[in-house]
Amino acid sequence: MRKKISLLLVAALCCSTILAGCSKSESTGTQGSSAQQESTVAEGTEQVASETQGEEAALDTSEFVKLYGYLLGSPEPAFNDVMAEMNKMLKEDLNCEMEINFIDWGVLDSKYPLLLAAGEEIDWIYTADWCHYAAEANKNAFMEIDMDMVKQCMPLYSEYITDAAWDQVSLNGKIYMIPTSTPDVKAGGWIVRKDLADKYGVDLSKVETIWDMDEYLGAIKENEPSMIPMNMDNSYDLLAPVFALMTARDANFTDANKCGLVYAFDGKETADGVYSIFDEPVYGYLKEAAVKMKEWYDAGYINKDILAATTQSNDNFEQGISGISSDNTLSMQRTLAKCAENGWTPQIVLTDDANGHAAKNSYTNNGFAIAATCQNPERTLAAMDLIMNDPRYNTLLQYGIEGETYIINEEGKVDYPEGVTADTTSYNWENTGFWFINKNIQLPRASWTDDYIELNNKLIDGVLIDDPNIGFTFTTDSVKSEFSNVQNVWIQYFYPIAIGNVPDVDKALEELKVQLTAAGYDKLIEEAKRQYAEYTAN
Numbered sequence: 001m002r003k004k005i006s007l008l009l010v011a012a013l014c015c016s017t018i019l020a021g022c023s024k025s026e027s028t029g030t031q032g033s034s035a036q037q038e039s040t041v042a043e044g045t046e047q048v049a050s051e052t053q054g055e056e057a058a059l060d061t062s063e064f065v066k067l068y069g070y071l072l073g074s075p076e077p078a079f080n081d082v083m084a085e086m087n088k089m090l091k092e093d094l095n096c097e098m099e100i101n102f103i104d105w106g107v108l109d110s111k112y113p114l115l116l117a118a119g120e121e122i123d124w125i126y127t128a129d130w131c132h133y134a135a136e137a138n139k140n141a142f143m144e145i146d147m148d149m150v151k152q153c154m155p156l157y158s159e160y161i162t163d164a165a166w167d168q169v170s171l172n173g174k175i176y177m178i179p180t181s182t183p184d185v186k187a188g189g190w191i192v193r194k195d196l197a198d199k200y201g202v203d204l205s206k207v208e209t210i211w212d213m214d215e216y217l218g219a220i221k222e223n224e225p226s227m228i229p230m231n232m233d234n235s236y237d238l239l240a241p242v243f244a245l246m247t248a249r250d251a252n253f254t255d256a257n258k259c260g261l262v263y264a265f266d267g268k269e270t271a272d273g274v275y276s277i278f279d280e281p282v283y284g285y286l287k288e289a290a291v292k293m294k295e296w297y298d299a300g301y302i303n304k305d306i307l308a309a310t311t312q313s314n315d316n317f318e319q320g321i322s323g324i325s326s327d328n329t330l331s332m333q334r335t336l337a338k339c340a341e342n343g344w345t346p347q348i349v350l351t352d353d354a355n356g357h358a359a360k361n362s363y364t365n366n367g368f369a370i371a372a373t374c375q376n377p378e379r380t381l382a383a384m385d386l387i388m389n390d391p392r393y394n395t396l397l398q399y400g401i402e403g404e405t406y407i408i409n410e411e412g413k414v415d416y417p418e419g420v421t422a423d424t425t426s427y428n429w430e431n432t433g434f435w436f437i438n439k440n441i442q443l444p445r446a447s448w449t450d451d452y453i454e455l456n457n458k459l460i461d462g463v464l465i466d467d468p469n470i471g472f473t474f475t476t477d478s479v480k481s482e483f484s485n486v487q488n489v490w491i492q493y494f495y496p497i498a499i500g501n502v503p504d505v506d507k508a509l510e511e512l513k514v515q516l517t518a519a520g521y522d523k524l525i526e527e528a529k530r531q532y533a534e535y536t537a538n
Contacts, residue, residue, distance in 0.1 A: 072131070143176070
């Protein structure tokens with residue numbers, strides 16, 4: 001879950017074994033070879049102009065407008081150059097330009113709702129099931145999406161999107177989000193240093209889940225004084241270990257609402273379909289995981305400043321100051337490439353459940369919303385259609401300036417220009433922020449190794465399974481105050497438990513229950529179960 005969670009492997013892997021596992025879009029959007037993809041990019045301008053000219057005629061583009069958007073993370077050094085090129089095209093195609101700002105990861109949860117509530121000049125903003133979609137839609141911060149307007153203003157996207165996508169983003173029968181048309185093929189996981197494990201006599205062949213990492217983490221702590229075994233941040237990384245520990249014991253548990261409403265899949269469900277964090281078997285797995293986290297925290301395996309830290313574990317790992325990298329299999333490629341550059345030997349440990357399964361990705365994992373204050377929704381949708389689906393825009397925003405931040409090599413694959421690496425580039429492909437764009441029209445990358453392709457084939461061939469809860473989103477209309485109170489308690493009392501920074505796990509869990517109950521947690525659970533029963537009945 002997060003910025004790199006969505007980066008761009010899926011169908012651009014042109015191997016037929018990869019393509020065989022993709023859904024809907026595979027047959028309609030993915031080019032079958034590198035040569036075909038090169039042709040698509042080269043002919044993009046002419047193709048899109050002919051396909052959209054008739055639709056654009058219905059739009060009033062006589063008045064020049066400036067559009068304002070928000071992405072997550074921070075801009076790359078060459079971002080302004082890329083925006084300048086994009087705005088040249090937008091001026092010609094739609095008589096508009098766009099200004100894009102970023103919300104830093106360290107202040108995401110606090111700044112995101114404040115921006116929307118403050119009436120800032122915003123036309124569109126990144127959103128996802130994990131990034132405030134339901135909460136902000138329920139506060140009317142997003143404009144309801146008009147399907148006729150989408151068909152008129154986003155003809156390329158409309159040809160690509162499926163009914164299932166609209167079902168998944170629907171809230172109380174209404175839609176407030178334009179979801180990605182190409183859900184990612186990915187699972188969570190961890191990268192560890194096999195070269196260091198071999199050096200210190202640790203047998204990583206026995207490491208099948210995160211529960212098996214004790215010896216490795218201990219070896220890093222004892223022998224590598226410049227490293228912290230688990231050097232993590234307060235956003236993406238913070239809850240990853242404790243939920244990975246819980247998942248490895250049984251079903252795949254998720255806390256999508258960040259307030260202790262836990263969903264599970266792979267054959268594990270209560271009669272009501274929703275677990276309280278204190279329901280069994282969740283509570284038993286949580287307590288066991290919390291004890292392990294405390295053991296690791298007390299042993300010095302986890303950075304003491306994690307609640308304030310803003311540098312993610314994968315960045316620390318690449319700098320040689322963390323023994324693990326917590327990431328998903330899409331964005332792991334950057335870290336794996338870094339390992340190759342440094343002569344390190346990586347090993348991936350997947351975050352899967354006791355049955356070896358992980359949930360397939362939802363269409364809601366990446367997308368954007370039109371802000372309720374947007375003054376030009378039609379022009380915004382038309383611009384985003386080009387950004388997502390026109391190969392000229394898509395390639396520019398994903399890879400930057402051809403010849404400067406990327407080239408297309410003789411094999412038709414995207415590569416760095418001579419003398420440029422992932423470390424020295426001014427436009428890191430993994431950090432662009434446009435994770436909702438169409439991935440099936442992108443060229444493959446030269447850095448994708450056979451091992452990496454094999455890993456993704458493994459995901460497609462059996463690890464990833466359908467999540468029966470994927471279309472369920474808990475809406476908070478009737479419990480807004482309780483939801484807000486519970487989220488505050490969750491952060492204050494659960495986060496220390498999740499990282500192991502509590503004197504006594506049992507007492508900390510007891511206090512968590514007292515505080516959640518006082519905040520209205522029981523009412524939240526009751527409402528969630530009511531909604532889930534209604535969802536399954538329909």
